[in-house]
Amino acid sequence: MSRHVILGAGPVAHAIVASLTQRGIEVDVVSRSGTKIDGARTVTANVLDTENLKSVISGCDAVYQASQPGYHRWPQEFPTMQDSVVRAVRGSNAVLVSVENLYGYGPVAKPLTESLPLIATTRKGKTRADMWRSLEAEHKAGRLKVTAGRASDFFGLHVEGSCVGDRFFKSLLRGKKAEMFGNPDALHSYTYVTDFGEALVRLALDERSLGRAWHVPNAPTVSTRKFLKLAASIAGVEAKHVTRSRLQLRLAGVFIPPARESIEMLYEFEEDFVVDHSAYAAVFGDHATPLNDSLAATIDWWRSNPAI
Structure with missing residues (x-):
């Protein structure tokens, strides 16, 4: 049976679990606190412990990177966290799904599409942009199967x-x-977290998603x-x-x-x-x-x- 692993136990993790369990897919939720989410197996682990994380994700089909440091600690801690996840997933056959936002583009005077350059100069925007470029390089080098779902400010259950x-x-x-x-x-544009979770699962299950980032569906x-x-x-x-x-x-x-x-x-x-999500909708459907x-x-x- 297929098994997916979610790193982090926040509102996005809850939404991903809901979408996976509806499909009958087994799911493990990994967090330092051992937070329980109905429908998922709880795993207490630190994503910075790369070797242990390798054993946690061994044999799984997809890994969702939904963990993050404190909002004010992104530049100092987020890249290191992602690097540990990448090293744990690298060499496996699992798809890495990066849970992202739209900070990397910076201010834009038109609807946001995925073709826009990642030229943010803010602390958190630059961090996000650099982290995606690192993931993209891993994919292009053949070391990792990766995709990303980008959401706007989200609302909904557990948010x-x-x-x-x-x-x-x-x-x-x-x-x-x-x-x-x-x-x-x-x-x-505001993102409903339930739609975000569903989009991330669709990206994980469809190889057409690989190698790029996608804007997840939002209501008008x-x-x-x-x-x-x-x-x-x-x-x-x-x-x-x-x-x-x-x-x-x-x-x-x-x-x-x-x-x-x-x-x-x-x-x-x-x-x-x-936010323009037409590229995603054309491939995976518009389920906003x-x-x-x-x-x-x-x-x-x-x-x-x-x-x-």
Whole structure:
């Protein structure tokens, strides 16, 4: 029977597990904390321990690299983490699926496609770009079978630490102001994490995905203000919000490093940020969940988890 291994146990891992179990594929979830996800076998391990990781993934068909260091530690720790994963997977027959975002492109004044150059100059954007170039080189040299799925800011089940996570949905459902950034009227593509997980599995199972990165499906893009109004209407609450300024984030960053790190990415919210996933859809199908449906499922999840 086919077996896939997920490195990391966050919201994307939950979504991948759901897609794999629907297909009857065995799945192991690897994390340092030994976090349990229903439907998966739990493996407690550190991805930086390359030799142990080799034994964990031995004989599997696909490895999803969904683990990452703290947001403020990407340049210092992320490349080393990926290098350990690559050395563990290299030489096996497993497909390595890199779970990525869109930081590597930098500011772009048009819809984002995969053909755009990776020319970001931000700390995290440059890290992302360099890491993909390293994976691409491994593939071209014949040492690794690799593909990547790139998502925008995501929301949905188990998603807390996102710009549309707890400070957005939890606040909204409690009658408080949802937190926003930049220009609320600028268009912004948001990724439903369930669609992200499904896309990553399709990439893992289809050799046509290999050697390149793909933008995963998103519902038609709306402004963040429209996103908020839709969510509020579905939830039956008032659409109240507060927009955090650069200065507020800078002050918060004195005590909260991730807040400081988010400042360099504000360009994504100050101008239109629209993702084109037509290349993926042409090969693997367009399975983006309609926004009304994904928001309803997200709101149901938050309401069923009041302690979060």
